[in-house]
Amino acid sequence: DARVTQTPRHKVTEMGQEVTMRCQPILGHNTVFWYRQTMMQGLELLAYFRNRAPLDDSGMPKDRFSAEMPDATLATLKIQPSEPRDSAVYFCASGLAGPGYGYTFGSGTRLTVV
């Protein structure tokens, strides 16, 4: 079974610290998404990539968040500096761009900023 792998699964950090979350998409998938999930907001789209190129990151607070895809096997989401309001579950999803294709989600990174 092909999987999207996210690390770490859990992260507790102090306010002001840098946090880096990693995602290994399914081999062959050309589209990668970063979503954030909270009880209040549900699943929010932060950024996404097609063939490693960033297509849209309008959902991210630009001053502290950055997303990159240095190669086809790795996508990263970085928060610097982190704040308590960033506490959420961050999901990576990958898939093929095209009508009818859903996306496969990773298990998520549960981030707690204290």
Added chain:
Amino acid sequence: GQNIDQPTEMTATEGAIVQINCTYQTSGFNGLFWYQQHAGEAPTFLSYNVLDGLEEKGRFSSFLSRSKGYSYLLLKELQMKDSASYLCAVRPEGDSSYKLIFGSGTRLLVRP
């Protein structure tokens, strides 16, 4: 803008049928998806509709009316393991972005 509405919570009895509704207002439409998410887990793909009508897949069916901006997920012969959140997601644009915008989800509790 994009707006996707679902009921927050529903309760149903094991063995029964439940219908979870979703209404949407988006800039363009290129498909509607339903995902299931158990507590503490990742969303998993359930169904996809792009044309009007009913799509059946085992105990789960999904319906779409594009003119009404409306979809529902129908779960038959409910089992305890169906207790989960059900997320409606719309692919809002007709271009090549293929992004998904999610509703807040409906928490379904199945009781014995």
